Amino acid sequence: MHATATFTDIYVAVSQFYGRQVQLLDSNRFEEYAQTFTADGEFQHTPGVPPARTHTGIIEELRRFNTRFDDDPVQRRHMFSMLNLSRREDGAFDATFYALVLTTRPGGKQPVVGPSCLVHDVLVIEDGEVRNRSRRVTHDHMFNL
Amino acid sequence: MHATATFTDIYVAVSQFYGRQVQLLDSNRFEEYAQTFTADGEFQHTPGVPPARTHTGIIEELRRFNTRFDDDPVQRRHMFSMLNLSRREDGAFDATFYALVLTTRPGGKQPVVGPSCLVHDVLVIEDGEVRNRSRRVTHDHMFNL
Amino acid sequence: MHATATFTDIYVAVSQFYGRQVQLLDSNRFEEYAQTFTADGEFQHTPGVPPARTHTGIIEELRRFNTRFDDDPVQRRHMFSMLNLSRREDGAFDATFYALVLTTRPGGKQPVVGPSCLVHDVLVIEDGEVRNRSRRVTHDHMFNL
Numbered sequence: 390m391h392a393t394a395t396f397t398d399i400y401v402a403v404s405q406f407y408g409r410q411v412q413l414l415d416s417n418r419f420e421e422y423a424q425t426f427t428a429d430g431e432f433q434h435t436p437g438v439p440p441a442r443t444h445t446g447i448i449e450e451l452r453r454f455n456t457r458f459d460d461d462p463v464q465r466r467h468m469f470s471m472l473n474l475s476r477r478e479d480g481a482f483d484a485t486f487y488a489l490v491l492t493t494r495p496g497g498k499q500p501v502v503g504p505s506c507l508v509h510d511v512l513v514i515e516d517g518e519v520r521n522r523s524r525r526v527t528h529d530h531m532f533n534l
Numbered sequence: 535m536h537a538t539a540t541f542t543d544i545y546v547a548v549s550q551f552y553g554r555q556v557q558l559l560d561s562n563r564f565e566e567y568a569q570t571f572t573a574d575g576e577f578q579h580t581p582g583v584p585p586a587r588t589h590t591g592i593i594e595e596l597r598r599f600n601t602r603f604d605d606d607p608v609q610r611r612h613m614f615s616m617l618n619l620s621r622r623e624d625g626a627f628d629a630t631f632y633a634l635v636l637t638t639r640p641g642g643k644q645p646v647v648g649p650s651c652l653v654h655d656v657l658v659i660e661d662g663e664v665r666n667r668s669r670r671v672t673h674d675h676m677f678n679l
Numbered sequence: 680m681h682a683t684a685t686f687t688d689i690y691v692a693v694s695q696f697y698g699r700q701v702q703l704l705d706s707n708r709f710e711e712y713a714q715t716f717t718a719d720g721e722f723q724h725t726p727g728v729p730p731a732r733t734h735t736g737i738i739e740e741l742r743r744f745n746t747r748f749d750d751d752p753v754q755r756r757h758m759f760s761m762l763n764l765s766r767r768e769d770g771a772f773d774a775t776f777y778a779l780v781l782t783t784r785p786g787g788k789q790p791v792v793g794p795s796c797l798v799h800d801v802l803v804i805e806d807g808e809v810r811n812r813s814r815r816v817t818h819d820h821m822f823n824l
Contacts, residue, residue: 397546401687408763412775464819466777466795468760470613473553485557487611489636491779491795493819499793500819503644505611505636529609529638529645542691615758618698630702632756634781648789650756650781674754674783674790 392480392514400474403484403512406519411467417455423447427515431523436531440523466491466500469508481522484510488526505529537625537659545619548629548657551664556612562600568592572660576668581676585668611636611645614653622656626667629655633671650674682770682804690764693774693802696809701757707745713737717805721813726821730813756781756790759798767801771812774800778816795819
């Protein structure tokens with residue numbers, strides 16, 4: 390995969406990238422999730438909180454965030470959809486898509502649904518692999534009237 | 535993009551088209567949403583209501599429909615999934631897929647989920663761009679016993 | 680479509696395959712759904728229940744499972760997402776993805792959401808068509824603490 394590949398090839402590579410990336414996140418494999426970012430990648434998933442930076446910073450932020458589940462075992466799922474991908478002038482890609490979080494607890498067949506989010510990624514192709522240069526998540530319930 | 539492109543190229547172009555189209559709809563950019571239809575395009579999203587026709591007609595229908603949210607600010611999201619695409623004998627494409635509507639209100643982390651819908655689109659490739667010739671939406675809760 | 684096709688072509692063929700397969704399942708077209716498996720295909724969708732085998736076995740299992748809806752008419756939808764596809768050493772493909780079940784009853788605009796599932800498929804390309812050699816579904820609410 391190169392940045393000069395066809396749009397079709399890149400759209401599919403990005404779809405596959407997200408499939409793998411999200412399954413790493415939802416399996417709490419934070420080290421591998423962090424590796425899906427560039428070395429200086431930025432990850433901002435909580436509005437108002439400054440972005441985490443570098444692989445080490447992203448791992449620490451995910452560990453901090455997930456302490457809320459230490460006494461509340463859950464299986465979370467992030468469902469990404471409606472990918473809108475476009476090439477930037479700097480050769481990277483803008484990816485905008487929806488993310489819906491589902492949280493299932495043991496014995497509860499119906500997951501808690503939400504929040505619903507809008508995600509803005511900047512993606513690059515590095516050593517033939519798709520990687521996040523940045524991710525910024527906004528939450529649908531935090532809009533101003 | 536031409537109608538003679540490979541199935542792979544067209545499937546991806548349609549996926550990208552839907553990503554952009556839905557984000558226009560959910561941002562209330564109705565003029566741009568209407569432009570994703572052909573000039574004589576048909577849009578029917580409420581069972582029993584005749585389809586809106588032409589860009590002007592589609593914009594008017596979306597404005598009318600959305601007056602229900604005038605005093606009830608919401609962020610809606612349409613999640614399309616399970617796209618089944620096939621080439622028609624007339625050179626257009628039949629696209630059948632699921633659409634799930636999520637409605638988030640300020641401060642409410644859990645969106646209202648539903649309705650769940652089945653959508654039948656007829657798509658054409660016009661000036662190299664995917665466009666809707668028609669869209670017909672059926673709602674899952676309106677089936678007959 | 681051959682097993683030697685490009686990753687892009689196969690990823691799209693699998694996406695299209697799932698779109699069609701799921702719509703067959705949710706339309707109760709169990710004979711056609713069974714045909715999306717190889718002749719000796721295995722289908723296991725209920726944890727703890729041994730897999731159904733062969734087209735006949737899969738049809739019987741789906742009929743048995745769906746008797747629960749004999750007096751409770753529903754429209755079910757399976758939403759697959761986050762497809763992670765990889766080539767196996769034996770030339771087949773591992774496909775891992777999320778599946779969310781939505782169940783709508785007449786007159787009820789909000790579907791019952793759940794269960795949320797993780798699906799492991801082994802897919803082959805047979806006579807140019809994608810087919811399931813096996814499917815194994817795990818339910819998110821059945822995890823051990």
